[in-house]
Amino acid sequence: MVTPDLASEEDIAKLIIPNDLPDEQSTFRAYVEAKVYDKEGHLIQHHRQPMRSLTRYFLALMSVPVIGTYQGASINSAPSVLTNTLGLPSSISGTNAGNILWDWAIQLGSGTQAFSPTLTSLAAPILNGTGAGELSYGSLSASYSGGSIYVSLQVTNTTSSSISVTEIGITSTVYLQYSSGSKSTYNFLLSYDTFSTPISVPAYGMAVFQITLSFTG
Amino acid sequence: MVGKGIEDVDITMPRDAHNTGKDTPTFDAYLTAVVRDSEGRVVKVHRQRSHSPTANFIGLMLPLTYFNVTGNSYTLTNTGGSTFSYKPVPNASAQCISYPINASNYPTYLLMIQVGSGQQSNPFSATKLASPIANGSGTGQLVYGQPSIPSNITVSGNSAYFTISQTFNNNSGSTITITEVGIILNLQFTNTNNYANTNFGGVLVWYDVLSSSISVPNGGSVTIYYTFTVNP
Numbered sequence: 065m066v067t068p069d070l071a072s073e074e075d076i077a078k079l080i081i082p083n084d085l086p087d088e089q090s091t092f093r094a095y096v097e098a099k100v101y102d103k104e105g106h107l108i109q110h111h112r113q114p115m116r117s118l119t120r121y122f123l124a125l126m127s128v129p130v131i132g133t134y135q136g137a138s139i140n141s142a143p144s145v146l147t148n149t150l151g152l153p154s155s156i157s158g159t160n161a162g163n164i165l166w167d168w169a170i171q172l173g174s175g176t177q178a179f180s181p182t183l184t185s186l187a188a189p190i191l192n193g194t195g196a197g198e199l200s201y202g203s204l205s206a207s208y209s210g211g212s213i214y215v216s217l218q219v220t221n222t223t224s225s226s227i228s229v230t231e232i233g234i235t236s237t238v239y240l241q242y243s244s245g246s247k248s249t250y251n252f253l254l255s256y257d258t259f260s261t262p263i264s265v266p267a268y269g270m271a272v273f274q275i276t277l278s279f280t281g
Numbered sequence: 282m283v284g285k286g287i288e289d290v291d292i293t294m295p296r297d298a299h300n301t302g303k304d305t306p307t308f309d310a311y312l313t314a315v316v317r318d319s320e321g322r323v324v325k326v327h328r329q330r331s332h333s334p335t336a337n338f339i340g341l342m343l344p345l346t347y348f349n350v351t352g353n354s355y356t357l358t359n360t361g362g363s364t365f366s367y368k369p370v371p372n373a374s375a376q377c378i379s380y381p382i383n384a385s386n387y388p389t390y391l392l393m394i395q396v397g398s399g400q401q402s403n404p405f406s407a408t409k410l411a412s413p414i415a416n417g418s419g420t421g422q423l424v425y426g427q428p429s430i431p432s433n434i435t436v437s438g439n440s441a442y443f444t445i446s447q448t449f450n451n452n453s454g455s456t457i458t459i460t461e462v463g464i465i466l467n468l469q470f471t472n473t474n475n476y477a478n479t480n481f482g483g484v485l486v487w488y489d490v491l492s493s494s495i496s497v498p499n500g501g502s503v504t505i506y507y508t509f510t511v512n513p
Contacts, residue, residue, distance in 0.1 A: 118511035132467065
């Protein structure tokens with residue numbers, strides 16, 4: 065089949081995100097999950113919903129394993145995706161060598177806001193603590209199985225009132241290391257979701273929140 | 282203590298949490314190929330979903346918490362079959378992915394989008410293409426152009442995306458058929474003490490078997506576009 069010539073880059077761009085693909089399903093899936101336990105340790109709620117809201121910062125971070133941290137073999141400068149989107153320097157000023165690494169965490173909140181891929185924080189983050197309205201953030205873990213990555217957080221409500229969790233996000237800290245151990249840190253919001261129904265952590269109870277990113281279905 | 286009584290609880294999975302295949306994924310990837318004849322006219326546009334980050338990609342995406350909590354490293358495999366125990370740690374002696382610094386140049390960069398004429402059944406565990414098409418003008422070869430990386434992430438409503446691309450010219454004298462495509466990153470690990478830098482070489486991070494083969498006519502070209510998007 066011979067198609068008409070493409071007139072411009074705009075025509076090419078229209079091809080890039082096809083909306084007329086055959087009925088072929090994506091293999092990528094993501095889920096947000098919460099298990100709530102009462103003060104006796106009984107499981108009282110298990111909530112699971114699809115995650116729908118990754119930010120542009122997630123996309124920029126995942127560009128590192130795809131396009132790397134340099135513009136090319138002989139260009140000692142970071143790709144503009146990293147400098148423009150994440151605000152990383154195009155080149156570190158320092159001695160010896162530089163490198164990059166990152167960590168993730170789960171942040172919980174009690175507010176709601178409309179999603180935007182440029183969101184930088186939750187609407188009303190729940191602080192880590194034992195005061196009113198606070199949750200004690202416990203152990204964070206990360207694992208993988210095949211093409212899926214799991215991040216989970218355990219929180220405890222040490223207050224005498226239940227605490228309602230309405231929003232959840234993955235936060236990331238990116239470290240740039242240089243000059244025998246010096247570090248610069250940068251913080252981002254990688255995902256933002258509101259729960260379809262609020263998660264209520266009872267007084268003296270606890271909850272485990274897990275986010276699953278499945279790249280291969 | 283935790284989990285006691287789990288048998289007593291009637292756990293009802295929300296209907297929309299089951300993987301029905303109909304919910305909109307939060308992340309997606311697409312592969313587009315534009316084939317041109319020797320006159321530069323577009324003769325075919327191939328579009329498909331891209332399905333397959335490799336095990337190398339998953340290892341490189343893992344957060345520090347995984348390495349800190351488990352104490353494990355992650356075995357990466359390059360296209361030559363060599364392995365590297367990846368274990369990033371925030372200290373001066375750990376070998377982590379290199380980042381530009383004015384004092385030295387240990388580039389980690391997009392080496393190429395590679396095309397091939399074979400296929401393999403388990404893309405996730407692939408570490409190289411089944412049958413790479415060599416860069417050149419000889420029989421069965423394509424002339425590889427330079428890969429193009431994005432200048433920014435484009436935001437459109439709730440979606441955001443970036444695209445990489447590369448053009449291949451066919452000066453071989455015959456039609457060449459492409460059946461597989463992969464993204465290869467040249468990976469270097471450095472520590473900030475600068476005592477141990479490892480140029481690990483080409484690492485396959487993404488791999489797709491084409492849903493239908495692509496024929497590149499003699500004198501023609503093909504441009505491969507990979508698009509990665511969130512909230513499409």
